[in-house]
Amino acid sequence: MKCNHCRIGHLHSTKMPYITFLDDQIMIVPDVSAYRCDMCGDVLFNKGFLEQLQYLLDKLTEAEYPPATAEWLALNEQLGHWQPSDRMS
Ligand SMILES: [Zn+2]
Numbered sequence: 001m002k003c004n005h006c007r008i009g010h011l012h013s014t015k016m017p018y019i020t021f022l023d024d025q026i027m028i029v030p031d032v033s034a035y036r037c038d039m040c041g042d043v044l045f046n047k048g049f050l051e052q053l054q055y056l057l058d059k060l061t062e063a064e065y066p067p068a069t070a071e072w073l074a075l076n077e078q079l080g081h082w083q084p085s086d087r088m089s
Contacts, residue, residue, distance in 0.1 A: 001035065009039025018045055022057065029053065 003009040018032040035044040 003037035003039060003042055004044075005037060005042035006040040009037040009042075011035035011037055011044060016043065018049075018053070020053075020057075022061070 001011040014036045015031045018029040033046050
């Protein structure tokens, strides 16, 4: 698998800690399956794992939606008010 970052190196399966921020705290998940580029050192984590992790974090922090989704929903609600609810006769 070729690296999408430098487009020269190849990605190799490896395990490494996944580091993320939770509010002002650092959370580290050790030994996560990942791909690492042998040229630029770019790291790709398993997308499914990241989605599961995000899901768990949402559950733990009791966030109803990720910020992007919440923003989108709020925008959609605003747009909804612009549209006439029923036609003028
Ligand atoms: Zn690379």
